[in-house]
Amino acid sequence: MTDLISISFKVNGVQYKKDVEPRMLLSDFLRHELDLTGTHVGCEHGVCGSCTILMDGEAVRSCLIFAAQADGCELTTVEGLAQGDKLHPLQEAFREAHGLQCGYCTPGFLMTLIPFLKENPNPNEAEIRDALSGNLCRCTGYQNIVKAVELGAKKMKG
């Protein structure tokens, strides 16, 4: 057994300190060590985007990062979006636009969109589709996800 290393970082505002194997993936750490199972695993080779979380505000593939690499960082996962029972406006938009079916890819889309909409509060359809092109969905055909983003952008502008 290899030596464990000590890591410490914030997830959704909560500070964690744990000892992990160096090779433990961040996706597995979040899901199985912290029981934050909202981040999903679809491919473990960085293509599908289901595992997308925010690391210091940037969208990253948690399946391609070791938990150890997140030491000292501030992470946000899908569990950090809603405020108690109140959904984030983007989550509301997804519901209203029927932008999810099985919901497995959805957390990854949401986390990809948060920084995108911050940089592009007024995207057109082509820009939206481009921003979404790194996340795979097998259920929706993307059409209602695009609608959800348009609606979410409106809601987020207040």
Add this chain to the structure above:
Amino acid sequence: MTTQFFGERILRNEDPQLLTGNALFVDDVHLPNMAHAAFVRSVYAHAKIKSIDVSAALQREGVIAVFTAADMGDYWQPCPLVVPPPPIKDLKFNERTQLPLVKDKVRHVGEAIAVIIAESRYIAEDAIADVYVDYEPLPVVMDLEKALKPDAPLLFEELKDNVAAHVIQQKGDYATAKTKAAVVVKKKFFYDRGVAAAMENRGIVAQWDRRAQQMTVWDTTQAPIPIRNGLAARLGLSAHQVRVVAPYLGGGFGPKVMMLYPEEVVLPWAAIKVNRPVKWIEDRQENFFATSHERFQTHTSEIALASDGKILGVRDVFLHDSGAYDPYGLTVPINSQCTLLGPYLVPNYYSEFTAVFTNRTIVTPYRGAGRQHGVFVMERLLDMGARELGIDRAEIRKRNFIPPDQFPHNHEIIYQDFAPLTYDSGNYAPALEKAKKMIGYDSFPAEQKRARAEGKHLGLGIVSYVEGTGIGPYEGARVTIGTNGKVSVVTGVGTQGQGHFTSFAQIVADQIGVDVRDISVVTGDTAEFHWGAGTFASRGAVVAGNACYAAGQMVRSKILKLAGEVLEAPESDLEIADGKVTVKGQPDSSITLGDLAGRANPMRGAVKPGTKPGLEATAYFGPSSGTTASGVHAMILEVDPETMLVKINKYVVVHDCGKMINPMIVEGQVHGGVAQGIGNAFYEQLFYDDNGQLLNASFMDYLLPTANDVPHIDIGHEETLSPLNPMGVKGVGEAGAIPVGALFAQAIEDALEHKVEILEIPLSPNRLFELMEKQ
């Protein structure tokens, strides 16, 4: 009774949980002392196993156990035949099902040979490399025609050949019909393999509680009840001792209804052996080998047409790639055979297929389940016939549609539900007209000419299909009103994103006057409901939905009867709305459903003979045959003549699934189906080498369509009710996926001015370039 919820675009009950990452998927199950499994899988497509040495794996720290077939004793039995062959005259079927763990011989890359149980998934996967399997490689069977040659290597030595099945179905007399034809089109078609690639891979958690003598299995299955029955039988337990839970599933699409997968048989057994809960989660690469595929068929087909384009007859002989085993019977090729007839009058039909064993992963239904192939053949033949006869391609279809007054229409051949293929209702011409209008069919030739003058190659495709849906055997539902006024609806099917938690609630909401949001639907848990089949073949809304409807109606009668007694008013004077029963015109004379439920389960005063306590009812719906949905897809695309890349400018679907429970959910199903159809037609392809090795088992090289590849889809609805169920609904789950291959072929030929003739799916820029060079 007016409906308030049925037919409306009600937002989904399940969304808040899914959106906040709080929905339970199988890999989210964390149990104390849980161990993890990984499977040692064959690296050869065809080989004898001389020996398996697990000693090094057992030495590795953190490995708890390693099991092979030899360890399983009497428990080791071939997995069950899921669907027996239909009662077709002279049918030949060689039943060969997959094994829990391979003993003597592997027949495809990825077949499970041993299972490692360890403290973590990481250690279990490390230990895979420790297991030494001594293989004796055998020659590989890949090509369907070569597989049937007398000197072909045999997958099953006891069979004299690699024939899995042989079936002939016919009606009328094609040979004679052909002699009267003005035109006979004869072609050979290829339709290659693909995978469903749901975003969630398969997974199982098995927990044996030896004190309670209870086995609980969380499984990414679309059919928990048959899994429960199969496991109970195998483990020698009573049904009530086995609970199978299919929680939220990240997509199903068919391969998750295949059962019993080897892993489903091994995990519960292993959990008992090591006396700890055990979890197995498939990874994506494993999914390409271990989860079933669909599609590969080669067809030698001909159509005989009269001078006005009317179909005189069709003859189709095809080979179907079964993969290494055939546990799902003949569902896929029978669907191809039957769905080829489409929405058309085909007076003479000869269809013959041979299902062939090959050294590849098994083939079981995936969204469309073989219908794609039949539609591809018929639509292509009609396109080519139309060209030869100088008839417009939309017109030739219209001329051959079964007229609306010829229903029910019996095609006289046997369908996948073992009944004669009978279309219950249909009205095909209006959908075609609507699709033509929506795509701009009449103005397109001028648009195409203008574009060509600018060097742009636009093409239009328009194709038509039917989809057999809503087959039996049956489903059931139980509706219960709680003393707090909340309602529960429980059914045995599973849910993989198609919105059952909302659509089933909508059905019941109208019956009992309760808001959809106050109805909690339970699916996929065998502890809650004991009888049923599962979610597959576009049957959930029709079969489970109608069971919900019937149970809702029964509860409604109970409500009215009891409320009539309590409020001392005749039932005809009562109305149910907003969770309470009120006497019409007397707003103070009312009782809430919750209070009424309390009254229906009294502490004193016995339940009268022949009655049941509570406001609850269970009902079943078992249709004698399926109901036939239909539709038309149309598309305008542009092909870049240099790169052969394709851009879809416009995509239209006009479909008819009878009455829609929730149009928002229906449209979502069509969008998703089209996206998978586009992937199937132009992006997704499995590349095998001659040794049976899959060369592109990852998303880097197996291309799923992204948001830049799936266009905006315009949807039109037609509504031809089904006479076979009280709600008039038909299924729609597979509609989007079925005709897309045929649509691409037609549109691309049109764009390239018929410089290529397209007889295969999938296409790709590479392939189009090759075809252009060749032709």
